[in-house]
Amino acid sequence: MTPGLPLFQTPLAEGAEARRCCVWNLLARLGAWFQIVGREKCFRVVPELDVTVAGRGDVAEVARRALEVMPGGASHDGRQLEPGGPFVRRAAGPFKTGVDGRELVDLQCGNGSLLLGHAHPGVVEAGLRAIEAGLNFSAGSEAEVAWAEAVCALMPGAEQIRFTASGNEACALSFAIARAVTGRAPVLVLRDHYCGWMGPALLRRVAADRFLDLALADDEVVLVEAQDVAQALAVLASRRVSSIIFEPTGGSFGKLPLSAADALALGETAGRHGSLCIADETITGFRVAPGGAQKLLGLKPDLTILGKILGGGLPAGALAGSRGLMKALDNRPGGTGGPERVAHMGTGNGNPVVAAVGLATLAAIADGELIRRANAAATALRAGLNAAFARQGVGWAAYGEHSALHIFINPLGRSFEPRAFDPSTCAAEELRARPLRLVNDLRVELLRQGLDLNNWPGGLLSAAHDASAVERAIEAFARALDRLAGAGQALIGWGRA
Numbered sequence: 001m002t003p004g005l006p007l008f009q010t011p012l013a014e015g016a017e018a019r020r021c022c023v024w025n026l027l028a029r030l031g032a033w034f035q036i037v038g039r040e041k042c043f044r045v046v047p048e049l050d051v052t053v054a055g056r057g058d059v060a061e062v063a064r065r066a067l068e069v070m071p072g073g074a075s076h077d078g079r080q081l082e083p084g085g086p087f088v089r090r091a092a093g094p095f096k097t098g099v100d101g102r103e104l105v106d107l108q109c110g111n112g113s114l115l116l117g118h119a120h121p122g123v124v125e126a127g128l129r130a131i132e133a134g135l136n137f138s139a140g141s142e143a144e145v146a147w148a149e150a151v152c153a154l155m156p157g158a159e160q161i162r163f164t165a166s167g168n169e170a171c172a173l174s175f176a177i178a179r180a181v182t183g184r185a186p187v188l189v190l191r192d193h194y195c196g197w198m199g200p201a202l203l204r205r206v207a208a209d210r211f212l213d214l215a216l217a218d219d220e221v222v223l224v225e226a227q228d229v230a231q232a233l234a235v236l237a238s239r240r241v242s243s244i245i246f247e248p249t250g251g252s253f254g255k256l257p258l259s260a261a262d263a264l265a266l267g268e269t270a271g272r273h274g275s276l277c278i279a280d281e282t283i284t285g286f287r288v289a290p291g292g293a294q295k296l297l298g299l300k301p302d303l304t305i306l307g308k309i310l311g312g313g314l315p316a317g318a319l320a321g322s323r324g325l326m327k328a329l330d331n332r333p334g335g336t337g338g339p340e341r342v343a344h345m346g347t348g349n350g351n352p353v354v355a356a357v358g359l360a361t362l363a364a365i366a367d368g369e370l371i372r373r374a375n376a377a378a379t380a381l382r383a384g385l386n387a388a389f390a391r392q393g394v395g396w397a398a399y400g401e402h403s404a405l406h407i408f409i410n411p412l413g414r415s416f417e418p419r420a421f422d423p424s425t426c427a428a429e430e431l432r433a434r435p436l437r438l439v440n441d442l443r444v445e446l447l448r449q450g451l452d453l454n455n456w457p458g459g460l461l462s463a464a465h466d467a468s469a470v471e472r473a474i475e476a477f478a479r480a481l482d483r484l485a486g487a488g489q490a491l492i493g494w495g496r497a
Helices: 016-036 059-069 121-133 142-154 167-182 229-237 260-272 292-297 323-329 352-365 369-392 428-432 436-449 467-486
Strands: 088-092 095-098 103-106 160-164 187-190 221-224 243-246 276-280 303-307 317-321 397-399 404-408 458-460
Touching: 103 467, 121 352, 142 160, 142 317, 142 352, 160 167, 160 323, 167 243, 167 276, 167 303, 167 317, 167 323, 187 229, 221 229, 229 260, 243 260, 260 276, 260 292, 276 292, 317 323, 352 369, 369 397, 369 404, 369 467, 404 428, 436 467
Parallel strands: 187 221, 187 243, 243 276, 276 303
Antiparallel strands: 088 095, 095 103, 160 317, 303 317, 397 404, 404 458
């Protein structure tokens, strides 16, 4: 044991910075505690982690270690790069700092969960206070109730809410409720619109809850091309699907855009023919407006999937909906679930620390000002990138709405002016194209130039991205494209037969 106070007697301190030190002290002591048993007894020595930005680590060595213990060297497909990285030590505002000490402009923003940017003081303060009070009560908390009240006050379609540990789980729960209340099995899905990482036809649950046993037949999912809204409306009119799930602004936050008129038509047609409308607002919720895309567009979903910003950067998800539908989850002895009851449990549901962080985040965005700042930053970045593409003669385009950035990498070698690019003129196959090698090489070169890009390729911006961060991102992109072109990388036309 490392000399000093006993493991659980680290004194509490006053103020956010002091509390932060206490938390890291506790984690360091836990690491020391686990060092008492050697490799021969199946435990490895746990090194003390340096979480400061002063040291410079070896990215290659961290990548080597990661590949030894994690498939692909990461816990997310979008983080798997060759030769490896990035591995981040600390982050603040629009920047994150790698283990090598290099500062990166961050266009990932916690996969879209950090609208306020990294380490927002109010959010950090709320999280530290919650950690001090306890990590998991296996019970409800006042923070959880206040979090639920905040969501229901902001989101028009949320009369009640059930918290989950991820958006994926919330999707599965929505399908269960839809099947329970409609008596129909199939779910209508638009291709490339999020519906959970396990498709409805692949989910299995060996339990008394028959509504979550979704692997019954090959026709449990009706898949329609994202741009074929007419076909989706026809499927709804057939009155055979339990529900339709779609992203209100289009697949992957508008990478495959969906017009407001089409979104409203899908919702209205579903209701008219007895199917539930499930709005996947995992990304759009609290990002396009405090009340989500449904508030912005006037959409009236029966159920809403939430995640990302809901938890302020910590793992979180939720299913929200009308009181009449959500009663299926009321499983008290005298509850209202009735014959349509749907069982649902989860260790991380409504976690008090996540609730505190999520509540602080929602309070900060409630007036919409920070959303407008993020949107303005994204607008400036898209314009700056398109101007750079035009100057360099690169047939790429930056597009998107709200705080999204999507990069069209032109697989068929189209000729166009980047600043006039219209994604609605392209087939879905062109918009979604992202060859692994090209995207890998682009992202690795961007990292060298000081920019971290999502693997869409694209990104999401935050209210912390000021003019300086946007300019740095544009310059990094220009340098990276010059280097890729100079190395003989084919930037356009690589998808031609």
